[in-house]
Amino acid sequence: MIVCVAVVGHQNNPLYLQSFTEADDALKLHHIVHCSLDVIEERVNNPKKSGPTLNETFLGLLYPTENYKVYGYLTNTKVKFILVTTDLEVRDADVRSFFRRFHAAYVDAVSNPFHVPGKKINSKTFAARVSSIVKTFGSGAA
Amino acid sequence: MASYLAQFQTIKSSCDRLVIAVEDVSDLWPGVKDGFEERLPLKKALLNNKTRNSVYIESLPAEFILTTDSRLRSRFPQEQSVFWFREPYAIVVLVTCEDLDEFKTILKPRLKLIVQNDEREWFIVFVSKAHPNNDPATKMAKRIYSKLEVDFNSRKRERCCRLDLHGSDANFWEDLDFKLIECIRNTLDRRVQFYEEEIRKLTEQRFMPVWSFCNFFILKESLAFMFEIAHLHEDALREYDELELCYLETVNTSKQRDFGGLERGDDQAALLNPGSKPLTHAVQDDSFREFEFRQYLFAYQSKLLFNLHRPVEVAARxxxxxxxxxxxxxxxxNLLPFCFREVWVVTACLALINSTSSQFGGSNVTADVHKEFYRLLGDLYSLSRVKFMRLAYLIGYGVxxxxxxxxxxxxxxxxxxxxxxxxxxxxxASADVLAKEKIILQSNHRxxxxxxxxxxxxxxxxxxxxxxxxxxxSLSVGNTSELFDTRQSLTDGPGSEGNSQFSPTGKVYASLMSRTFSGPANSESPSLSLDRPMRLSEIHVAAEHALKRTISDPDLLKSLSSVADFERKYMELTKGAADNYHQSxxxxxxxxxxxxIGALCFKHGNYDLAAKSYEKVCAxxxxxxxxxxxxxxxxxLAECQKILNDQAGYLSSCVRLLSLDNCLFSTRERQDFQAEVFRLAHCEMKHPVPLDVSSLITFSGNPGPPLELCDGDPGTLSVTVWSGFPDDIALDSLSLTLMATYSTDEGIKAIKCSDPPVLKPGRNLITLGLPPQKPGSYVLGVLTGQIGQLRFRSHIFSKGGPPDSYDFMSYEKPTRPVLKVHKPRPLVDIAAAISSALLINEIQWVGLIVKPLNYSLNGAILHIDTGPGLMIEGSHMIEIEQYTKETENLVDCSNLKNMKKDACSSEGCEKLLLKDGSLALPVWASDIGSILWLPVRAIDNSLARGTSTVKPLRHSVVDGMRMIALKLKFGVYGNQVFERTIAVHFTEPFHVSTRVADKCNDGSLLLQVTIHSQVKASLRLCDAWLDLQPGFVHAGKVDGRPTSSYFPVVVSPSSRAAILFIVHLGNVSIADKNDGLQTGSILNIKYGIMGDRTVGAHVPVNVKAEDSRELLFKSILSLQRPALDPCLAVGFLPFTSDCLKVGQLVDVRWRLERLKDLEETHLSSISKDELLYEVDANPENWMIAGRKRGHVSLEATRGSRIMITVTCLPLVSGYVRPPQLELPGVGESNISSNPAGPHLVCVLPSTLSSSFCVPA
Incomplete structure (x- = not known):
């Protein structure tokens, strides 16, 4: 189950964070997303390590913890997408396609002329679209 | 083969280096042992690894063992093949012989026997005991050795070397090393080949039922072990890795078996300690228990990695x-003890941290690896921290x-x-339960x-x-019974579990309870007493007891024994994680x-440290x-600062809290923050504290064009200030700086808000009084203000909304100016409304056009200061009227209309009173042009003077010029001053010029008086008369008036009229002469004027239009009697010859002519017909030949003439004055020279002649 998706701006500021847990504990997800920036930063700053995936937007698994997994995606404009899931068996291809669709949704959202670049995304349409992407995650719809 | 496992383990533990066997044929070993063992460990060994690549090994430990040693004896062949790694890698055969026969008969067969086994790697060391001085013995030894070489060396390989006991032979030892290593290498290669072959065979059988992992393991580990003792760690590690892979495959595919981990002490991870438990204990049915075996494998891998100096990899793996x-x-x-997993992870992490960090210590690695290592340590710490917390939570430390x-x-x-x-x-455990209960009850969450x-x-x-x-x-599915307790804990109060009442899961329970509680639940009531659900405290106690059984590590046990111990351990782990992460x-x-860490410090009252930690997190x-x-x-953080009495910090934190997103705190909380800020600012703080509140109070200029001001003008600037405070807040002061957009060097001055405002939440409109600014455009700078002792400032601009949380990232200043101060420009213009001269000595309206240039003259005051010769008539009011273009065009209109205008009877006209030389402009004249009419009189006491052809008019502009100095004070605060001096031209209405038109024969003169109109107004001459000066008299009529029927005459603007007067020369008495020279004749003209004041001269103010003829103009005409009265004309006649020469006689002739009849002249002294003449010549130039003086007779009638000739001789050459004829008897005024003689004549020098000499 995806518990959280987030968009983080190029200055590491949160642009959008949606949790999909029932409990009122979004703050811990804020924490997880925020801390995962460390990993993204490390990857980006040490291109040697990431090796062949240097030019790829999909950063892969950031956190191999016991209980949840964090996946990252970095756009050309240094906007990060972060996905937190409690599914421990996740196919990489699923995550890739999820991020691709999420990226498309994000691009549509920020293309809105009333959106100020670098500001939080408040679009309800975007939220709805994200929810639908999250719902269909892993179902092979992509 | 599995039975060999125990044996294998013992062999492995007893064998830790390569074995080199020594076949001591001649009992030499005790003598050479020391020398041999000194060579160990072997230096710079070149071995082949598994892929047949050469590997240098710096130091290879080995051991010499005699073949007679028990360790090398009595082994079964089969076990040898498996445990081949412990077999000798080389055999050194030590021989000596001093006798050739003995060698041939005894030694050689024996040696042949020893080395017959091809499998072995051997070489012979011949020890020569011969003393160097003992020549035959040495020779013998050499011979035997050469025999030995012949017998045992092959073409490919030398297998002999010689050691002289009494000679120092360095070559021998090198040779020995080389041969040893060669043997070891060969043996190793052969054995690797053997093992590989065996392993390959086994691997092929892997899926057969007979296959045993244990055998595979023994083989594989043997190989690995052999690599290890040969110091080929990389290869050994690879073997272990392969072994692990293989094991994981078998474990996942094979049937269910015991996992392990049930023994006492298993909870302590043994992942770095391969010998913690004999492997034989872990073996079961030809396979290994996973728990022990995987740790065992990892332990070996990490041991090898440590040997390879790769602690980072150990940490990562x-x-x-x-x-x-x-x-x-x-x-x-479910098979393992309670919380076994958590305990194992904690101990594993700590063990890994300890060993890797001790190994990592001195290794020099790149910065990246360094950071990576600390990151791993941080991960390990934080993993163990989490697990430790979980354990602590279970036993009730969660609160x-x-x-x-x-x-x-x-x-x-x-x-x-x-x-x-x-x-x-x-x-x-009832006492423990009570204690836990107490803890839960006491610790209502902070x-x-x-x-x-x-x-x-x-x-x-x-x-x-x-x-x-x-x-x-007993409670298979949690339902009714446990719900009792849930409800109990709900009612119990705020225990940690009690908080769940807010969570959705809690709600689910509530609904579940109401459903299940209705009826059938009672049926279970008997079991409740027997096995009722545990309460939370009981759960904690139970967990604690279970954990005590699980945990064998006394350290961990202790750290869970009390809250203080827990916190100590928790702090240690957290700190470890934080410190390591900081280095990564x-x-x-x-x-x-x-x-x-800060939270824990705070809990323990270590507020200083807590504040520091919190600050880092907040930043x-x-x-x-x-x-x-x-x-x-x-x-x-705020609480810490409050406790530490860090007022500035606390204040700043409160402000930061207020400036966070509104949705993050409730209004009541935000009001609390504000109250706290207010209280601090007003009561607590003793000294002013500066604070940046950019995120809380923002400001911006009003939308629309910027405020535009003229140079020097003050103004009011309105600014939108957005307040993020939840309530109204009263400021003590508020000021704003303006920054010039193009010059930064100027000192920025703050503009203060005159009355300290009360900021409402949200948008506020503040108006600021603006003092005069320098020209330029300005943008808003910094907003500063004061609340009690809090001096705040804000640099953030917003469009009147809340500060966007990301605005802090772009410090762009808005470029839109809020104020533009124009460069100095004329704001008003005052000009004279008239283009032509006014009447002098009359009260005339002077028009001043006051024209505001896009600037209001509201409240303007005009100071009027007239110059000398000009005065404002106080008896009349000053008139003001609207200035329009039509006013100018009125010139063309009829006179009647003009009259009306002059009377200022139109509606647009207003009368003003001049007070102390100044007057206030009416309001209606603020923005439109107006004309101010001043009644002035230019005073000139001199009379106008006529001119004649003899004395032409000399215009002097200055004469009629009068100055009016004007000073207009205007602007909002009377700050603008406009000063101008206006020149007004005044003039007489006429200029009079005279001319004698004709002289009549009767001696009367026709005097033409021309009247030039000097003004742009119609002048109506009503009467004119001439008062003649003595010496002149009017002809005919006495009063000197022209025919009155001609009057009135209208003289158009700038045109002329003329009057003829006939005058006679009268007699002049002596007295008259004395007076009459001064006073001239006076021309008096009575006239009226019809002019427009907008154009120039007009009817004087105090004269009614109808009485315009009342005006009188006087002008002096100075008439002069004729000065000359010529009676005789003297004419110089031209010379007869063209050129005069010195010494040449020349006739000079004059003609005399009588011009008048003699009787007409009053010169009685002149004789009637005789004239006395005299020639006047310079005697130096001329010699007169003839009469110089004499009388000539001339008829008394007019026109009679006579010629006088005088011969002269020029004496000098050059231009000389010719001789003059003078008439001594006649007055000079009575003679006219006609034609006049030349002033100078040219006299040439005489022609050169010897007869004419002038003595020097």
């Missing part, structure tokens, strides 16, 4: 091993834990332990500072109460954990705009 092994443990959790996002993230997603049966409360109400973040994946009771054997790339992880979150997280920490 270790971390993933722990994670994956923890998952494996989770699979077997002591900070419910922070980091703890919640790691604990709430971590599932509860899943033992088959949840531990039950031991029978004699109230957040500022009474912030937040639902605490969960530290548990689900309710522990439910989970524990569900897992109890993962700064955020480190800082966040710092926050946890991290606010720096990247994570407001939700910041809102969690900032109140804690």
């Amino acid at each position: 270790g971390y993933s091993f722990i994670i994956s092994f923890s998952k494996t443990l989770a699979l077997y959790e 002591e834990m900070e419910r922070s996002p980091v703890n919640s993230a790691s604990l709430s997603m971590l599932p509860w332990p899943k033992p088959a049966v949840w531990p039950i409360v031991p029978p004699d 109230v957040k500072h500022f009474n912030i109400e937040r639902k605490p973040l969960p530290l548990e994946p689900s309710l522990l109460l439910r989970e524990a009771n569900r897992r109890r054997a 790339w993962w700064k955020r992880h480190g800082v966040v954990l710092d926050g946890e 991290l979150y606010s720096g990247e705009g994570w407001q939700a997280l910041l809102a969690e920490v900032l109140p804690n």
Whole structure:
């Protein structure tokens, strides 16, 4: 189950964070997303390590913890997408396609002329679209 | 083969280096042993690894063992092949012989016997005992050795070397080393080949039923061990890796077997300690128990990695091993002791940390690896921290834990332990239960500072109460019975579990309860007494007891024994994680954990440290705009600062709290923050504290064009200030700086708001009085203000809305100016309304056009100062009227209309009073042009003077010029001053010129008086008369008036009229002469004027239009009697010859002519017909030949003429004055020279002649 998706701006500021847990504990997800920036930063700053995936937007698994997994995606404009899931068996291809669709949704959202670049995304349409992407995650719809 | 395992293990433990066998044929070993063993360990050995690549080994340990030693004897061949690694890698045959026969007969066959086994690598060391001085013995030894070489060396390989006991032979030892290594290399290669072959065979049989992993393991590990003792660690490591892979495959595919981990002490991870438990204990049915075996493999891998100096890799592998092994443990959790998995992870992490960090110490690695290593350590610490916290939570220390996002993230997603049966409360633990109960009851969860109400973040994946009771054997499914307790805990009060009432899961229970509680629940009531659900305290006690059984590590046990111990350990782990993360790339992880350290410090009253930690966390979150997280920490920081009495910090924190997103705190909380700020600012603080409140109070200029001001003008600037305070807040002062857009060097002056405003929440409109500014455009600078002792400032601009949380990232200044001060420009113009001259000595209207140039003249005051010769008639009011273009055009209109205008009877005209030389302009004239009419009189006491052809008019502009100095004060505060001096031209209405038109024969003169109109107005001459000066008399009429019937005459503007007067020369008495020279004749003209004041001269103010003829003009005409009265004309006649020469006689002739009849002249002295003449010549120039003086007769009638000739001789050459004829008897005024003689004549020098000499 995806518990959280987030968009983080190029200055590491949160642009959008949606949790999909029932409990009122979004703050811990804020924490997880925020801390995962460390990993993204490390990857980006040490291109040697990431090796062949240097030019790829999909950063892969950031956190191999016991209980949840964090996946990252970095756009050309240094906007990060972060996905937190409690599914421990996740196919990489699923995550890739999820991020691709999420990226498309994000691009549509920020293309809105009333959106100020670098500001939080408040679009309800975007939220709805994200929810639908999250719902269909892993179902092979992509 | 499995039975060999134990043997294998013992062999392995007893054998730790390569064995070199010594076949001591001639009992030489004791003598050479020391020398041989000195060579150990072998230096710079060149061995082949598994892929047949050469590997240098710096130091290769080995051991010489005699073949007679028990360790090398009595081994079965089969076991040898498996444990081949312990067999000698080389055989050194030590021989000596002093006798050739003995060699041939005894030694050689024996040696042949020894070396016959091809499998072995051997070489012979011939020891020569011969003393160097003992020549025959030496020779013999040489011979035997050469025999030996012939017998045993092959073409490919030398197998002999010689050691002289008494000679020092360095070559021998090198040779020995070389041969030893050669043997070892060959043996190793052969054995690797053998093992590989065996392993390959076994691998092929892998899926056959007979296959045993144990055999495979023994072979594989033998090979690995052989590599290890040969110091080929890389190869050994590879073998272990392959072994692990193979094991994992078999483990996953094979049938269910025991997992292990049930023995006492298993909870302490043995992943770095291969010898902790004999492997034989782990073997079962030809395979190994996973628990022991995987740790065993990892232990060997890490040992090899440490040997390879790769502690970072140990840490990296270790971390993933722990994670994956923890998952494996989770699979077997129901078989393992309670919380075995957590305990194992904690101990594994700590063991890994200890060993890797001690190994890492001195190794020099790149910065990247360094950071990576510390990151791994941080991960290990934080993993063990999480597990440790979970353990502590189970035994009831959860209430002591900070419910922070980091703890919640790691604990709430971590599932509860899943033992088959949840531990039950031991029978004699009622006291413990009570104690736990007390703890739960006492620790109502900490109230957040500022009474912030937040639902605490969960530290548990689900309710522990439910989970524990569900897992109890007797209560198969948690339902009715446990709900009693749920309800109880709900009513019990704020225990940690009690908080769940807010969570959705709690609600589910409530509904469940109401459903199930109705009827059938009672049927279970008998079992309640027997096996009622545990209460939370009981769960804790039960868990504690179970843990005590699980944990064998006394250290861990102790750290869970009390809250203080728990906190000590917790602090150690958190600090370890934070410190290591700080040294890695993962700064955020480190800082966040710092926050946890801070929380603990705070709890223990170490506020200083707590504040420092919290500050770091706050800086991290606010720096990247994570407001939700910041809102969690900032109140804690504020509380610390409050306790530490750090007023500035506390104030700043309160302001930061206020400036966070509105949705993060309730209005009441925000009001509390504000109250706190207000209280601090007004009561607590003794000294002013500066603070940046950019995120709380923002400001912007009003939309629309900027305020435009003229240079020097003050103004009012209105600014929108947005207040983020939840309530109204009264400021003590507020000021704003303006910055010039193009010059930064000028000192920026703050503009103060005159009355300190009260800011409403949200948008406020503030108006500021603006003092005069320098020209330029200005943008808003900084807003500063004061609330009590709080001096705040703000640099953030917004469009009147709340400060966007990301505005802090772009410090762009708005370029839109709010104020434009124009460069100095004329704001008003005052000009004279008239273009032509006014009447002098009459009261005339002087028009001043006051024209505002896009600038209001409201309240303007005009100071009028007239120059000398000009005065404002106080008796008349000053008139003002609107100035329009039509006013100018009125010139063309008829006179009648003009008259009306002059009377200022039109509606647009207003009368003003001049007071002390100044007057106030009316309001209506503020923005439109107006004409101010001043009644002035230019005074000139001199009379006008006529001119004649003899004395032409000399115009002097200055004569009629009068000055009016004007000073207009205007502008909002009378700050603008306009000064101008206006020249007004005044003139007489006429200019009079005279001319004698004709002289009549009767002696009367026709005097023409021409009247030039000087003004642009019609002049109406009504009467004119001439008062003649003595010496002149009017002819005919006495009063000197022209015919009156001609009058009135109208003289158009700038045109002329003329009057003729006939005058006679009269007699002049002496007295008259004395007076009459001064006074001239006076021309008097009575006239009227019809002019427009907008154009120039007009009817004087005090004269009514109808009485315009009243005006009188006087002009002096000075008439002069004729000066000359010629009677005789003297004419110089031209010379007869063209050129005069010195010494040449010349006739000079004059003609005399009488011009008048003699009787007409009054010169009686002149004789009637005789004239006396005289020639006047310079005697130096001329010699007169003839009469110089004499009388000539001339007839008395007019026109009579006579010629006088005088011969002269020029004496000098050059231009000389010719001789003059003078008439001494006649007055000079009576003679006219006609034609006049030349002034100078040219006299040439005489022609050169010897007869004419002039003495020098």
